[in-house]
Amino acid sequence: MSSARQDAIREQIERELVDPLRALGLDIEAVEITPAGKRRVLRVAVDRDGGVTLDDVADATREVNRVLDGSEVMGEQPYTLEVTSRGVDRPLTLPRHWRRNEGRLVKVTFADGDSVTGRLVGSDDAAATLEVDGARREVAYGDVAKALVQVEFNRAAAENEEEA
Secondary structure, three states, rough: OOOHHHHHHHHHHHHHHHHHHHHHOOOOEEEEEHHHHHEEEEEEEOOOOOOHHHHHHHHHHHHHHHHHHHOOOOOOOEEEEEEOOOOOOOOOOOHHHHHOOOOOOOEEEEEOEEEEEEEEEOOOOOEEEEEEEOOOOEHHHEEEEEEEEOOOOHHHHHHHHHHH
């Protein structure tokens, strides 16, 4: 299947799912179709403010199945559906991604090649505020080439020690 055809299918799936998932309070973050032998894997990543629970994923899976069962978009070829949460490995590309990750450590690579890592302490529709080495730094989304949440394994332990 050509990549243009695959992109068209992915976009149609997203169009068909956006309203039913929004009714569940969920945003579509990604739709991916990958070949897997004679089948295809359709992955739909969802998110919401406050994060996605297992119940949210189960509800979304039922809704995606319902919508796709009533649609011809996936054609006759069999597929496996996977509904997942957005995950921390996906780049922050929309203001809602920044908002949903406040309090986390973020590495930002700017369009000019410079990079900075800081704690995300605030965001709006145009920019985010990072705390870098005790100072606040405004980061305009238009200046960002890539932004990724950094996984912190020892942060929870440090916070628990502070509370004790």
